Amino acid sequence: MSSRERILARLRQAAVGDSPRVPQAVSSDRVWPAPDKADWLDALCQNLRDNHAEVLLTDQQTWMADLLARLQKYNVSRLLCGNHDTAARLQQYIQSQSDDIDTQRVTTDIEKEVIFQQVDAGFSVASAALAETGSLVIETGPQEPRTVSLVPPLNIILVRQSQLQADFSAWAASTSVPDPMPTNLLLISGPSKTADIQQTLAYGAHGPKSLIVVMLTDA
Amino acid sequence: MAESMIKLRDELDAEQQDFSDMQQQHFKVRARMALENDALRNSFRGASDFLMAKRASVFPDDEALQALRSRGEAIRQHSLNHLPDLLETLEKNLTANGIRVHWAETADEACALIHGILADNNARTVVKGKSMVSEEIELNHYLQEKGIECLESDMGEYLVQLAGETPSHIIMPAIHKNKEQIARLMHGRAETADGQGVPYTEDVDELIGNARAILREKFMNADAGISGVNMAVANTGTLCLVENEGNGRMTTTVPKLHIAVTGIEKVVEDLADVPELLTLLTRSATGQKISTYFNMISGPKKNDELDGPEQVHLVLVDNGRSRIFNHPVLQPTLQCIRCGACMNHCPVYARVGGHAYGSTYPGPIGQVVTPQIGGLDNNGDMLSACSLNGACGEACPVRIPLPALIRELRHEANHPQFINAADADLTRVKQRGAKRSLGESIIWKGWALAHRYPPLYQMMSRSIAIGRGLLSGSLGNRLLAPWTDSRTAPKAAAQSLHQMVKKRGVASQPGQHKEHEQ
Numbered sequence: 001m002s003s004r005e006r007i008l009a010r011l012r013q014a015a016v017g018d019s020p021r022v023p024q025a026v027s028s029d030r031v032w033p034a035p036d037k038a039d040w041l042d043a044l045c046q047n048l049r050d051n052h053a054e055v056l057l058t059d060q061q062t063w064m065a066d067l068l069a070r071l072q073k074y075n076v077s078r079l080l081c082g083n084h085d086t087a088a089r090l091q092q093y094i095q096s097q098s099d100d101i102d103t104q105r106v107t108t109d110i111e112k113e114v115i116f117q118q119v120d121a122g123f124s125v126a127s128a129a130l131a132e133t134g135s136l137v138i139e140t141g142p143q144e145p146r147t148v149s150l151v152p153p154l155n156i157i158l159v160r161q162s163q164l165q166a167d168f169s170a171w172a173a174s175t176s177v178p179d180p181m182p183t184n185l186l187l188i189s190g191p192s193k194t195a196d197i198q199q200t201l202a203y204g205a206h207g208p209k210s211l212i213v214v215m216l217t218d219a
Numbered sequence: 220m221a222e223s224m225i226k227l228r229d230e231l232d233a234e235q236q237d238f239s240d241m242q243q244q245h246f247k248v249r250a251r252m253a254l255e256n257d258a259l260r261n262s263f264r265g266a267s268d269f270l271m272a273k274r275a276s277v278f279p280d281d282e283a284l285q286a287l288r289s290r291g292e293a294i295r296q297h298s299l300n301h302l303p304d305l306l307e308t309l310e311k312n313l314t315a316n317g318i319r320v321h322w323a324e325t326a327d328e329a330c331a332l333i334h335g336i337l338a339d340n341n342a343r344t345v346v347k348g349k350s351m352v353s354e355e356i357e358l359n360h361y362l363q364e365k366g367i368e369c370l371e372s373d374m375g376e377y378l379v380q381l382a383g384e385t386p387s388h389i390i391m392p393a394i395h396k397n398k399e400q401i402a403r404l405m406h407g408r409a410e411t412a413d414g415q416g417v418p419y420t421e422d423v424d425e426l427i428g429n430a431r432a433i434l435r436e437k438f439m440n441a442d443a444g445i446s447g448v449n450m451a452v453a454n455t456g457t458l459c460l461v462e463n464e465g466n467g468r469m470t471t472t473v474p475k476l477h478i479a480v481t482g483i484e485k486v487v488e489d490l491a492d493v494p495e496l497l498t499l500l501t502r503s504a505t506g507q508k509i510s511t512y513f514n515m516i517s518g519p520k521k522n523d524e525l526d527g528p529e530q531v532h533l534v535l536v537d538n539g540r541s542r543i544f545n546h547p548v549l550q551p552t553l554q555c556i557r558c559g560a561c562m563n564h565c566p567v568y569a570r571v572g573g574h575a576y577g578s579t580y581p582g583p584i585g586q587v588v589t590p591q592i593g594g595l596d597n598n599g600d601m602l603s604a605c606s607l608n609g610a611c612g613e614a615c616p617v618r619i620p621l622p623a624l625i626r627e628l629r630h631e632a633n634h635p636q637f638i639n640a641a642d643a644d645l646t647r648v649k650q651r652g653a654k655r656s657l658g659e660s661i662i663w664k665g666w667a668l669a670h671r672y673p674p675l676y677q678m679m680s681r682s683i684a685i686g687r688g689l690l691s692g693s694l695g696n697r698l699l700a701p702w703t704d705s706r707t708a709p710k711a712a713a714q715s716l717h718q719m720v721k722k723r724g725v726a727s728q729p730g731q732h733k734e735h736e737q
Contacts, residue, residue: 003537004322007483010541010645011303014550017296033283047508083525110526112473116439133498133509142523146472150465168494168509177490180316181455183521184472187513192465194427195505196375196391198262198398199269202427205374206434207465207512 034166040131041161041217047134051190052203053211063214064093067156070212071101071121074154079103080115081123084143086158090123106145115147121154122147122208128176129159132167133189136213137176140184149188155208157188160216224416227407235383242385242577246600249575259395259572266394267569273506274560274614291499292618294492295554298484302544305453305486306535312456316518318531326356329536333358333445333478334365336532340476342367342442346434348460348470349373350447351389351557352480352536355579355592358445369445372434372466374427381408387573389580390504390559395572398423405429412436434466444470444528448481449556450496451533452515454489458533460514461500463507468514477519477528483535484544484553496556499616503560539592545645548627552587554617561611561621567604576601583611583621590628596639596653599632633660680715687711 001009035043045055058066067090071079079094081087083105091103124144128137136157140146149155165171168187178185192207203209241252253259278284298305310320321336323329329352337345345362347353347369359369359380371380375392379385382404386392393401398421405426406419410433417429446467450459458479460467471477487493501507520527543552562568562582573581578589578598586605590598602625611621628648637652638644669675689695690711699708714722 002322003324003328007322007324007535007537007541008303008306010537011306011483011544013645014541014545015547016300016302016550051511106525108525112439116435135509135513140524140527142521142525145525145527146468147526150468150472168497169491172490172494181457181515181517183316183516183518183524183527185457185515185517186468187509187515188511189509189513190511192463193511194374194464196373196378196393196464197401197423197426198396199266199391200398200423202424204431205427205464205466206372206431206438206469 034170035131037166040164040166041215043131044129044134044164045215047132048190048211048213051134052193053134053190053213055213055215057215057217059217063158063216064090065097067212067214068094068097068101072098074121074210076101076120076154078119079121079123080119080148080152081105082125082144082148083107084125086125087123106148110145110147115151119152121156122149122152123156123158124149126157126159126163127178128163128165128171130165130167130171130187133187135168135187135189137171138186138188139178139182140186141182146184149186150207153204153209155188155191155211156214157211158214158216161218224407227403231382231404231407238382238384238574241574246575246577246604249577250571250604253571253575258397258400260570262395262397263569263572266388266391267563270391270505270559270563274503274563275506277502277506277508287495287499288616288618290495291556291616292554294487294496295556295617296551298487298492299544299550299553301488302484302486305488306483308453308488309451309456309486312453313451313458313533314456316456318456318458318516318518318533321532321534322537323534324537326536326538329356329480329534329538330358330361332534333480334362334367336476336478337362337367337443338365340443340530342476344437344441345369345443345445346372346437346441346466346470346474347376348444348446348467349376349392349462350445350480351386351579352447352482353445354386356480356536356538358480370434370437370441372437372470373462374430374464374466377430377434378404381405385574385579387581388559388562389557395574398426401426409433435469438466438469438473441474443476443478444472444474445478445480446470448479448485448533449500450493451481451486452488452490452493453486456517457490458516458531459493459497460516461497461510461512462514463505463511465512468512471514471516471531472527475529476532477516477530478532478534479516480534480536483537483540484555496617500556500558503614503616504558539649542645542649543588543591546591546648547646549587549591549624549648551619552584552591552624554619555584555588556617557584558616560614560616561619564610564614566608566610567606571604576604583625584619587619587621587624587628590632591648594650594653595628595632595648596650599628599650599654602629602632602654635660677715677717680717683711684713684715687713 094103126136127139191203191211192205193203194205195201321332362369371377378393387395402421409417448458449461501510519531568582580588609622631648631651632654634652669679
């Protein structure tokens with residue numbers, strides 16, 4: 001018998017209770033009240049700010065100009081983007097407006113030395129946002145590499161108000177859950193941080209030191 | 220090298236030696252040493268108060284908290300009730316996703332498996348995300364002996380490894396150190412890739428910045444990453460990791476090879492089970508609504524993807540868990556989601572700290588897990604470090620009845636029938652009866668007898684009253700020494716309560732003494 005078989009045999013030997021499937025927490029029976037839809041945007045922004053993120057409330061028309069101003073304030077000279085249409089438009093816009101920021105879209109395997117040592121900021125696009133915890137859902141894949149939202153010191157994530165959901169439970173019960181799951185699905189709720197030295201909070205532990213959330217409002 | 224640096228390094232070496240000497244001591248000696256260390260007590264008191272307040276601040280509504288705890292308990296119990304099936308489903312779906320699954324019965328087997336995977340891939344340098352199971356199986360030590368460099372990357376774990384110590388808390392591993400101690404440690408021992416030291420600083424941002432620079436270099440160049448798992452989702456074949464620092468993501472994303480290691484109890488059935496366990500975990504552990512990162516891994520890099528590990532492996536570790544699973548009372552041990560709230564709320568842990576327990580898992584959950592994994596003979600003493608005040612049971616987000624489990628283990632430890640590692644009977648704790656002593660059991664037998672038969676009870680109380688001078692004398696002192704060494708000796712009254720009320724004219728009710736007599 002293999003270890004696997006021996007472990008499973010021992011587990012099957014045990015007396016266990018019989019429990020039906022735990023009913024999913026949805027709508028009225030949820031014990032943790034989710035914020036009302038009208039409050040989702042405020043809740044998301046507040047939670048993100050509480051977690052040291054900067055929220056850029058903007059819209060479809062002006063977001064690229066608003067973001068460019070932030071990039072200039074952060075002295076970004078090299079921006080790395082995923083390989084999606086939004087990134088293509090951003091790249092085009094920045095190239096037309098500024099000579100100081102080199103914007104690159106990732107199209108081939110990422111070189112570690114480049115992303116670790118030369119890139120100042122990474123631009124990602126979220127597929128959903130969770131109001132109750134201030135979280136952004138990132139589905140990585142060919143268009144959205146894993147390291148873009150992890151390695152550069154400045155992490156920028158774009159999300160639309162229409163993609164807001166109440167919380168993680170609501171998201172997990174919704175049709176937003178990708179099937180099959182992407183190889184890496186992330187909830188990001190702030191810049192990297194640690195309190196491992198005497199409970200003192202410090203940002204930029206290993207990943208991004210700052211997070212800018214570009215929120216495209218419906219209005 | 221500057222003279223001051225030589226001196227600092229000598230001091231750090233001496234401290235490390237003190238630490239390993241302390242770890243060789245008996246539990247009671249370690250506890251005493253911890254109690255006498257003011258700096259240590261300040262660290263733990265401060266951390267416990269801080270973490271308790273943080274947790275309370277994110278559970279403002281007690282009714283909602285209690286309801287959520289019940290759901291957490293139900294989810295975990297459901298998972299355990301279907302554990303073998305869920306493990307098979309998990310394996311099937313992980314395999315379909317391209318994640319290779321391995322099973323290990325023992326710590327040694329797990330270490331050998333992991334080493335085998337590393338060796339197959341010629342991996343010489345490893346970065347590690349936080350994993351208590353890897354501490355439990357002493358993986359670093361094993362790999363080090365095989366010539367593989369294994370670097371802890373969680374900030375707290377990194378500092379603890381740099382000091383040559385072990386974690387003192389499962390969530391905040393370096394909780395026992397203050398920032399002055401960490402400043403000395405970093406200055407004395409930390410080295411950048413090109414062999415440079417780091418300047419002395421007590422500024423936390425600078426300390427973290429220095430460690431960040433060192434560790435990012437390591438992430439970039441490591442051959443493999445080893446991480447733990449907080450939850451494994453059977454239906455989707457997904458490994459979930461909870462973290463704030465980003466080192467978990469680095470470990471599981473940047474190197475070509477990722478090996479995850481976890482206990483077999485960490486599986487849940489469905490994605491729908493995850494949100495509530497996650498919120499219970501982060502709120503109970505550090506008082507956060509959610510951690511900075513929740514990392515869900517469902518496969519290695521696909522051909523058209525531009526980054527991520529080329530191989531992902533999961534090592535499922537039993538190491539005694541299937542025995543815990545078979546115990547009729549102790550099975551809820553496996554409900555644990557490793558938040559650390561029980562230790563944060565434990566008045567004993569707050570005073571003696573994590574190292575006194577001498578085990579990977581300290582505090583109440585450690586007192587329950589460790590003797591079951593390692594046996595009662597070697598690990599049964601820590602069961603006495605509990606006043607049964609119940610704080611841990613009330614804090615536990617998945618309602619593990621920790622005080623009841625500690626009591627059950629005390630019973631098992633003192634069971635009249637000694638069983639040594641009896642594989643035949645899985646429903647018993649390893650080394651049951653190891654702590655039983657003849658003297659103690661005779662005293663308890665007599666005590667029980669005296670409380671059953673009133674004449675015997677009166678005789679006992681009278682002789683204590685008569686002999687009370689003797690008890691406080693030198694003979695008594697010697698007899699009671701094991702108790703009175705660290706406690707005030709009880710003073711017997713000259714008259715028993717019975718005698719006093721009798722004297723005041725309160726008569727015994729007729730027949731009262733007859734009640735219990737046959």
